[in-house]
Amino acid sequence: MRIRCPYCGERSNDEFTVLGDADALMARPSGDDAAAFYDYAYLRTNPAGQHRELWYHSAGCRRWLVVTRDTRTHIIADVALASTRGDGEAA
Template sequence: MRIDCPHCGARDAQEFSYLGAADPQRPNGLRATQAAMTDYVYLRDNPAGVNRELWYHGAGCHSWLVVTRDTRTHAITAVEPAKARKAGAAA
């Protein structure tokens, strides 16, 4: 599988580290219950199909990326810097 890094170009997936789903929302700070935090940290869905995932380009530009990938075929349809996604969400 090759990931098209927006900074470095197309690279082999071995240059990247997979973190997990990009969309989980952290419970609200100090008001979160222990059960809510446990669910957030340990309980994740593993759906087949198109997913948005966080990948770290450790062997290249050291950027965090949001990769939209179909887990059944490994086809990648979009790659964007995670920083841009966070900035867009805050606006």
């Protein structure tokens, strides 16, 4: 599996560290709502199909990426930086 990093180009996936479900992990609840935090920390949709997930290019540019990947085939549909400035440039 190779990931096309927006900065570094197409690189082998062993340069990256994977964290998991981007939509779940990027929606960190604020405050002390225990139920919402349980949801955030532990529950996952775990789909068979398209999955948006956080990958960190630890042996490259050290940017967090959102990779859209099919969990049935490992085919990557899209790679984007996890955070961008208002003008669309990487923050």
